[in-house]
Amino acid sequence: MSRRGQRLTHLELLERLVSFDTESSKPNLALMDVVCDYLEGWDVPFVRVPNAAGDKAAVFATIGPMVDGGIVLSGHTDVVPVAGQAWTTDPFALRIADGRAYGRGAVDMKGFCALALAAVPDALAADLRRPIHILLSYDEETTCLGVADTIARFGADLPRPGAVIVGEPTGMEVADAHKSIVTYHTTVHGHEAHSAKPMLGANAVMAAADLVSELNRIADAMIARGDASGRFDPPATTVHVGTIAGGTARNILPKVCTFHWEFRGLPDLDMGEIPALFAAKVAAVTRERLNRYGEFGRIETVEEVAVPGLAPEPGSEAERLALRLAGRNHTISVPYATEAGRFQEAGIPTVVCGPGSIDQAHQPDEYITLAALDSGAGFMRRLIGECGAP
Incomplete structure (x- = not known):
């Protein structure tokens, strides 16, 4: 991608x-090589942090002194x-038109x-007197676990940061809160017999x-509880069943039925509450329906993904810094999950703040405006000024 020490614009880098x-199902090693x-080329020290399978990696780079207390981008x-x-054109070939940069991942x-x-x-x-770290990860779109191995090394063989800015598209607003997302796959094992x-x-x-009816009841209870903060849309923890499949014929008792479900929790939700309510219903259904006539059935639930929410930390170093750099005087919440909760779980003040709009993400002809990129570049210049020599 570069000759030694070659300066590249953000558009040139975005094109590459x-x-x-x-895509999350594919390796990212070729991109990370570049x-x-x-x-x-710029003699920036970095470490590659591979996943267990060795087909993906995160990269953690440090500009400035190798000390604790830096800022992670x-x-x-x-x-x-x-x-x-x-798509109008190749999604993996950046296209500039009408003040926009089009391509998969351009904004997200x-x-x-x-x-x-x-x-x-x-x-x-x-x-720099205070280091700026760049952490590029993988698997955010599926599990948000691509940062976990790097976070585990903070304070060990990597410097422990003082604040993290996750650059998801917020229109350069500073988000200090988002919901969690936890997904499950439930399999009900019955026993085949004639329906007569x-x-x-x-x-x-x-x-x-x-x-599923119990999940409906839990969902209604969460809606009734609402959102005391008044910051989220929808204003409640949500519960959702996305797929269900089972049975072989009308006149055969179904042997298996599976369904996928999730909840997206407000930051103050006890993450164990909904699983505990569901587990209690599983025990009752197993006893009273599946095994009413004998030891015929069982129910298994597997947690697939658990992404922690981001809880507000008013006055945190990350919040104060990002508000200054973005020229904002208040924070917002966002409806989507990010890696930010992983950093907060590790005790590092974290906010979400980045260029562009989430409305353009995940769609055909995804784009980010050139004005949004310029705004993000200004944010970077001000961060460098904050971390530079006095």
């Missing part, structure tokens, strides 16, 4: 980042799929990654229907 198909080559390199979407969130990388030469020239003789088996579909 977008050119890699880094990023590392760019960092090496965090962005993910994975993108959502393009299959089935009607390779634009922010490009801005952070483009700021490297100026950050080096500023002789239900006492000879266990109906997995009807048992699953009881469980």
Whole structure:
């Protein structure tokens, strides 16, 4: 991507980042090779943090002194799929038109990654007294676990940061809160029998229907509880069943029924509350329906993804810094989950603030405006000024 020490604009870097198909199901190593080559060209120290399978990696780079208390600019390199979407042009070839930069990941969130990388030469020239770290991750769109192994090294063989700015698209507003998301796959195991003789088996579909009804009840209870903060839309923890499948024929007691479900919790929700309510219903359904006539059935629930929410920390270092840099005087909440909660769980003050609008993400002809990128570049210049020599 670069000759040694070559200065590249954020658009040039964005063009290169977008050119890699880094859908979450695919490796990101080729993109990271290019990023590392760019960092090496500027003699920026970095570490690659591979996943267990070795087909993906995060990169953590440091500009400035190798000390604790720095600022992390965090962005993910994975993108959502393009299959089935009607793109005007190649989604992995950046197209500039009408004041916009089009491409998969342009706004979510390779634009922010490009801005952070483009700021490297100026950050080096500023002789920083406080380090600026760039953390590029993977798997944000699926699990938000691509930062976990790097976070685990903070304060060990990597400096422990003082604040984190996650650059998801917020229109450069400063978000200090978002919901959690926890997803599950439930399998109800019944026992096949003739539908005329239900006492000879266990109906997995009807048992699953009881469980889905319980999730409806929990969802209604969460709506009634509402959002005391008044900051979220919708103003409640939400519970949702997305798929359900089971049975083989009308006159056979279904042997298996499966369904996928999730909840998106307000930051103050006890993350164990909904699973505990569901588990109590599972025990009752297993006892009273599946095994009414004998030891015929069982129910298994597997947690697939658990992304923590981001809780407000009024007056935190991350909030104060981001508000200054963005020229804002208040914070917002966002409806989507991010990696920010992972950093907050580790005790690091974190906010979400980045260029562009989430409304353009995940769609065909995804784009970020050139004005939004320029605004993000100004944010980077002010951050360098904050961290530079007095």
